[in-house]
Amino acid sequence: xxxxxxxxxxxxxxxxxxxxxGDNPKKNYHHGDLRGALVAAASDILAExxxxxxxxxGVARRAxxxxxxxxxxxxxxxxxxxxxxxxxxVALRASMKKHAAESEDQFQGxxxxxVMFAMENPALxxxxxxxxxxxxxxxxxxxAAGEASRGVLLDNIAAAYPDASERELRxxxxxxxxxxxxxxxxxxxxxxxxxxxxxxxxxxxxxxVTDLLAV
Amino acid sequence: xxxxxxxxxxxxxxxxxxxxxGDNPKKNYHHGDLRGALVAAASDILAExxxxxxxxxGVARRAxxxxxxxxxxxxxxxxxxxxxxxxxxVALRASMKKHAAESEDQFQGxxxxxVMFAMENPALxxxxxxxxxxxxxxxxxxxAAGEASRGVLLDNIAAAYPDASERELRxxxxxxxxxxxxxxxxxxxxxxxxxxxxxxxxxxxxxxVTDLLAV
DNA sequence: TATTTAATTTTAACAATGTTAAGATAGATG
DNA sequence: CATCTATCTTAACATTGTTAAAATTAAATA
Numbered sequence: 001x002x003x004x005x006x007x008x009x010x011x012x013x014x015x016x017x018x019x020x021x022g023d024n025p026k027k028n029y030h031h032g033d034l035r036g037a038l039v040a041a042a043s044d045i046l047a048e049x050x051x052x053x054x055x056x057x058g059v060a061r062r063a064x065x066x067x068x069x070x071x072x073x074x075x076x077x078x079x080x081x082x083x084x085x086x087x088x089x090v091a092l093r094a095s096m097k098k099h100a101a102e103s104e105d106q107f108q109g110x111x112x113x114x115v116m117f118a119m120e121n122p123a124l125x126x127x128x129x130x131x132x133x134x135x136x137x138x139x140x141x142x143x144a145a146g147e148a149s150r151g152v153l154l155d156n157i158a159a160a161y162p163d164a165s166e167r168e169l170r171x172x173x174x175x176x177x178x179x180x181x182x183x184x185x186x187x188x189x190x191x192x193x194x195x196x197x198x199x200x201x202x203x204x205x206x207x208x209v210t211d212l213l214a215v
Numbered sequence: 216x217x218x219x220x221x222x223x224x225x226x227x228x229x230x231x232x233x234x235x236x237g238d239n240p241k242k243n244y245h246h247g248d249l250r251g252a253l254v255a256a257a258s259d260i261l262a263e264x265x266x267x268x269x270x271x272x273g274v275a276r277r278a279x280x281x282x283x284x285x286x287x288x289x290x291x292x293x294x295x296x297x298x299x300x301x302x303x304x305v306a307l308r309a310s311m312k313k314h315a316a317e318s319e320d321q322f323q324g325x326x327x328x329x330v331m332f333a334m335e336n337p338a339l340x341x342x343x344x345x346x347x348x349x350x351x352x353x354x355x356x357x358x359a360a361g362e363a364s365r366g367v368l369l370d371n372i373a374a375a376y377p378d379a380s381e382r383e384l385r386x387x388x389x390x391x392x393x394x395x396x397x398x399x400x401x402x403x404x405x406x407x408x409x410x411x412x413x414x415x416x417x418x419x420x421x422x423x424v425t426d427l428l429a430v
Numbered sequence: 431t432a433t434t435t436a437a438t439t440t441t442a443a444c445a446a447t448g449t450t451a452a453g454a455t456a457g458a459t460g
Numbered sequence: 461c462a463t464c465t466a467t468c469t470t471a472a473c474a475t476t477g478t479t480a481a482a483a484t485t486a487a488a489t490a
Contacts, residue, residue: 031438055476066440068479073438077477129404130341146406170410174398174420175427177407179390182397189344191361192392195385205389212390214429246468270447281469283450288467292448 035073037063042084046123056080081127082139088124089145092117096152107156108210111180114153115206118184125188153177157215172215183209250288252278257299261338271295296342297354303339304360307332311367322371323425326395329368330421333399340403368392372430387430398424 031037041062045054056077057067074080096113103109118125128146138146157173164172183206186192196205246252256277260269271292272282289295311328318324333340343361372388379387398421401407411420 034438056478057476067477068441069439071478126345129400150406150409171423172427174401174407174410175394175424178397178401178424179394179428180397181401182393182395183389185344185400186389186393186396191365192389194365195389208386209390209393212387212429213394214427249467271449272447282448283470284468286449 031063031065031069034063034065034069038070038073038080039083039087042080043087043124046084046127047121050123051127054081078135079139082142084124085128086139086142086145088121088128089142089149091121092125092128093145093149093152095120096149100152100156107160107176107215108207110153110156111176111210112203112206114180115184115187115202118188119202122188125184129185150177160215176210176213176215179210179213180206246278246280246284249278249280249284253285253288253295254298254302257295258302258339261299261342262336265338266342269296293350294354297357299339300343301354301357301360303336303343304357304364306336307340307343308360308364308367310335311364315367315371322375322391322430323422325368325371326391326425327418327421329395330399330402330417333403334417337403340399344400365392375430390428391425391430394425394428395421 038059042054042059045058045062056070059080060067060070063069070080074083092114095117096110099113099116100106100109103112153176154173157169157176161169161172183192187202187205192205199205253274257269257274260273260277271285274295275282275285278284285295289298307329310332311325314328314331315321315324318327368391369388372384372391376384376387398407402417402420407420414420
C-alpha cells in the first residue's frame with residue numbers, strides 16, 4: 001500500500017529568507033520569514049515523525065532559531081498548529097478539485113480527492129480534525145480555510161441537484177461528507193483492514209463505497 | 216444541545232478496594248485494585264476536562280497514590296489510555312445494542328447508538344480513534360474490544376442481507392460504518408453546524424442522514 | 431547621516447510532565 | 461517467625477510549554 005506513505009505537503013516557503021552572502025546559509029539574526037519557516041518546519045516534522053513527536057522546541061530547532069523565537073509569531077503551540085491545519089485545508093481543497101477535474105463523475109471525484117488526501121497526509125489530516133477546529137476560539141484563518149474546502153463539496157452537491165429543496169440539499173451534503181470523512185478516518189486508522197484484505201487500491205475502495213450513497 | 220454534555224461512563228469499579236476500618240478512607244499502602252481505580256480516574260478526568268488536561272500524574276493524584284504507582288500496573292501512559300479506550304469500546308457496543316433493541320429498524324438503531332455514544336462521550340470517542348488503535352502494537356485487550364463492537368454492525372448487516380455476496384456485504388459494511396463514523400466525528404467537531412442550524416435532535420439527524428444510504 | 435524607536439531574537443528561568451532507579455512496606459509463603 | 465515477592469513511595473532526570481529580561485538588528489526619524 002504505497003499510498004499510505006506520508007507525503008510532504010510542499011508548503012510554500014517564502015523566499016525572503018534567502019541567504020545573501022555565500023553558499024553556506026549564514027545565520028542571520030533576523031530570519032526574514034520565520035513565521036512561514038515555522039509552519040513549514042512543523043508540517044515537515046508532522047509528516048515525518050507524527051503528532052506525538054512534534055514539540056514547539058523541536059520546530060524551533062529545525063527552523064534554526066531559539067526555543068522562544070516562535071512566541072513572537074504565534075501566541076502558543078496551539079496557534080502554530082492552527083496555522084498548519086489551515087494550510088492543510090488549502091491543500092485538501094486542491095486535492096478535491098484536482099480529482100474532480102480528472103474524474104468523469106465530478107461528484108465522486110471530490111470524495112476520492114478527500115480520501116486520497118487523508119491517506120497521503122495522515123498526521124496532518126488527523127490534526128485538521130479534532131480539537132484544533134472545535135476549540136474555544138478557532139482562528140479566522142483556520143475557519144476560512146475550512147469553509148473554503150467545505151465549499152467544494154457543497155457546490156458540487158448543489159450543481160448535481162438543481163431542483164432539490166434547501167433542506168434536502170443540506171442532508172445530502174451532510175451524508176456525502178460523512179461517508180467520505182468516515183471512510184478516510186477508518187482507512188487511516190486501519191480499521192477497515194478486515195473488510196478489504198489485500199486490496200490496496202484506495203481509489204477503487206472509495207468509489208465502491210460512495211456508490212452506495214443514494215444521493 | 217444538552218446531548219453534547221460529556222457523561223460519565225460509569226466504568227465498573229472493583230469493590231476489592233473498599234476501605235475496611237472506619238468511615239474515612241484510610242490510605243492503605245496496598246490499594247487493592249489500583250489498576251481499575253486508575254482506569255476509572257482516567258475516564259473521569261477525560262470526561263470532565265478532556266484529553267489535553269489528562270496527565271498520568273494527575274490520574275495518580277486522583278486515585279490517591281504516588282506519581283510512580285501507575286507504572287506497576289501499566290507500562291506507560293499509552294498503555295493506560297489503551298485500557299481506557301478498550302473500556303470505551305465495551306460501552307460503545309452496549310450503546311449500539313441498546314438503541315438497536317429500542318428501534319423498529321434494527322440496523323438504523325445501531326447507527327444511532329453509535330452516533331449517540333460519540334456525542335455523550337466526546338473525549339473518550341476521540342481517544343478511541345486515532346493513534347491508540349493504529350499504533351505499532353495495539354494491546355490484545357483493545358483489539359478484542361474493538362472487534363467486538365465492530366461485530367455488532369457486521370452481524371446486523373449480514374442479517375439484513377442474507378443473500379448478498381461476501382464482497383457485497385463487506386462493501387455494505389464499510390459504507391455503513393463510514394457514514395455513521397463520519398457523522399459522529401463531524402458532529403463532534405461542530406463541522407456540520409452550518410448544515411443543521413438550530414436542530415438539536417441528534418437522533419433525528421442521524422436517521423435523516425443514514426436514510427440516504429442505499430444499503 | 432546620526433540617533434532614536436520598534437521589531438526580532440536570545441538567554442535564562444519556571445513549573446509541569448513522562449519516566450526510571452532505589453528504597454520502604456505489607457501480605458503471602460516456607 | 462523468617463523470607464520472599466508484589467506493591468507503593470521518594471527522589472531524581474531530561475524534556476516540554478511558557479514567560480521575563482536582555483541583546484541585537486532593521487526601520488524610522490531628525
